[in-house]
Amino acid sequence: MSAQHSVSQAQVAVYIEHGGNSDMYWHRQINDPRMFDAAWGTIDDLVQRLTLVAKQPTTAAYRDDLERDLIACTTDEQTRALIRKIAAVGVQGVKR
DSSP states (O other): OOOSSOBOHHHHHHHHHTTTOHHHHHHTTOOOTTOOTTHHHHHHHHHHHHHHHHHSOOOHHHHHHHHHHHHHHBSSHHHHHHHHHHHHHOGGGOOO
């Protein structure tokens, strides 16, 4: 996985504001300047993979790949921590 642009806390905030529901975001034709095209999919992918790791046994190679992707696709540790929190408690459990 590689991102053309790195996801920051700004994009994760938009994701949280819309409950992680891309249909709602796109259906309302919201064009938030903080959200670039690939950001939503990148966040979704990372959250899903982190959730899988938390709930099921995975190989060390899978976890290493995920960690590399998480670092490559995000701007900083605060963003990674926020994405990890979404995976752990669900987007509704994260307050901004």
